[in-house]
Amino acid sequence: MIFSIILAAGEGTRMKSKLPKVMHKICGKPLLSHVINTAKASGIDKNIVIVGNGSDLVQKGIEEEVFFVEQPIGEGVPYGTGFAVMQAKDYIEDDSHVIILYGDTPLITSETINNTIEFHKKGNYEATVLSADFDDPTGYGRIIRDSNGNVTSIVEHKDASEEERNIKEINSGIYCFNGKSLKLALDRLDSNNAQNEYYITDAIKILNDLGLKVGGYKILDKEEIFGINSRIQLAEAEKVMRKRINNAHMANGVTIINPDNTYIDADVKIERDTIIYPGVIIEGKSNIGEDCIIGQNSRIVDSHVGNEVDIQISTILESKIGDNAHIGPYAYLRPNSEIGKNVKIGDFVEVKNSKIEDNSKASHLSYIGDAYVGKGVNIGCGVVFVNYDGKEKHKTIVQDNAFIGCNTNLVSPVEVEEGAYIAAGSTITERVPKESLSIARARQVNKEGWVKKKGLKK
Numbered sequence: 001m002i003f004s005i006i007l008a009a010g011e012g013t014r015m016k017s018k019l020p021k022v023m024h025k026i027c028g029k030p031l032l033s034h035v036i037n038t039a040k041a042s043g044i045d046k047n048i049v050i051v052g053n054g055s056d057l058v059q060k061g062i063e064e065e066v067f068f069v070e071q072p073i074g075e076g077v078p079y080g081t082g083f084a085v086m087q088a089k090d091y092i093e094d095d096s097h098v099i100i101l102y103g104d105t106p107l108i109t110s111e112t113i114n115n116t117i118e119f120h121k122k123g124n125y126e127a128t129v130l131s132a133d134f135d136d137p138t139g140y141g142r143i144i145r146d147s148n149g150n151v152t153s154i155v156e157h158k159d160a161s162e163e164e165r166n167i168k169e170i171n172s173g174i175y176c177f178n179g180k181s182l183k184l185a186l187d188r189l190d191s192n193n194a195q196n197e198y199y200i201t202d203a204i205k206i207l208n209d210l211g212l213k214v215g216g217y218k219i220l221d222k223e224e225i226f227g228i229n230s231r232i233q234l235a236e237a238e239k240v241m242r243k244r245i246n247n248a249h250m251a252n253g254v255t256i257i258n259p260d261n262t263y264i265d266a267d268v269k270i271e272r273d274t275i276i277y278p279g280v281i282i283e284g285k286s287n288i289g290e291d292c293i294i295g296q297n298s299r300i301v302d303s304h305v306g307n308e309v310d311i312q313i314s315t316i317l318e319s320k321i322g323d324n325a326h327i328g329p330y331a332y333l334r335p336n337s338e339i340g341k342n343v344k345i346g347d348f349v350e351v352k353n354s355k356i357e358d359n360s361k362a363s364h365l366s367y368i369g370d371a372y373v374g375k376g377v378n379i380g381c382g383v384v385f386v387n388y389d390g391k392e393k394h395k396t397i398v399q400d401n402a403f404i405g406c407n408t409n410l411v412s413p414v415e416v417e418e419g420a421y422i423a424a425g426s427t428i429t430e431r432v433p434k435e436s437l438s439i440a441r442a443r444q445v446n447k448e449g450w451v452k453k454k455g456l457k458k
């Protein structure tokens, strides 16, 4: 059995935020969720998250299935990474492996976690610390090794001697412990140090003093152990994560014209031969099919896009778009819109909570709200679905192959039956029967010579 204990009780004062630090997002997901997902991808059976500051917000905001344990926080209550781990002690099984992670260190990969576990098992260690060489190790705990390369202790920067401060190998804060040894060490931690905190790092010296072997697994990719304390570091971490995501899509056959200016959330799926132009933002749980073109500055949120869809400078929220549809430029699909195959939603067309069946067109300047639009319907320029009477929203139905002339108002609730035509400029308030023409506007009157008679001629 492998457990993880993910420390997420800290305050994160330097974020200057109402939100707990671990709930700040990169690539669409809270920092803590990235860590949880990585732990899960490493095959860790049970993930224990230690929460304290902002505990309610963390527990409410995390969608992943984890086991939360509260660390008491407050004046006079002990503090520190050791105290945090102690909270999980009762859940740790003797013959298990325990991986300790931080909720504010989201770039760690499952490959590294697995390599650490493997190193730990192979070396028959009771504890293994993940380390790295830093040119500037200021602030970090330093790794002290003996002549055999085994780790004997970790010294915090604040407690370190001049000589120890010259050590470049730092403690990432990520460890693998054998369950029994971890529990044994937790019972012996004290807070006799510069910060009066319980340090989990002291567990290393405790085990070493008991004659138990401790390993140090050094990684080369320092990005992985980058911890976030400020908004600047949040942006830096997002940049690394974004690059990983974009590289993975490109490796899968997606063209991204300028990956430095393309923003794709962690859970987005994109099929091969789709081309993504600069400035595109794809968020949440969106899926994009094959051979699509996602044109510049489009934003797609929690939406499903079929194959061979062309989207230009448009915003698409919680909607579905069928194969070979053309969207934009400057279209706005609001939540719960379902666009069929070969449909055209052209420039400055807004669609909300509506279904538009295959082969229909709304090419310019229309508002389609709370509507059902059948197959092969033509919606002329400037058509408005008048769905709101000032009190309530109503539904409009336009059946297959209807033709709605330019500047028509469809005052809902109203139905246009199959194959009917509506003359341009009509305001439709009643049912339009099948295959009929409806004209609902004043008849044109021409008054000959009127301008001259009025004395208006220049």
Ligand code: UD1
Residues within 6 Å of the ligand: 007, 008, 009, 010, 011, 050, 052, 071, 079, 080, 081, 082, 083, 084, 102, 103, 104, 139, 140, 141, 142, 154, 156, 170, 171, 172, 173, 198, 199, 200, 201, 227
């Ligand atoms: C810790 C390590 C240090 C290491 C560094 C790497 C100790 C004593 N020191 O230092 O050797 O180089 O991480 O970043 O462990 N947390 C809790 N509850 C607490 C205290 C902390 O959950 O009571 C969480 C924090 O939210 C944070 C993590 O533990 O995610 C690390 O705590 P932090 O105070 O930042 O440790 P450092 O002083 O940076």
Ligand code: CA
Residues within 6 Å of the ligand: 227
């Ligand atoms: Ca820290």
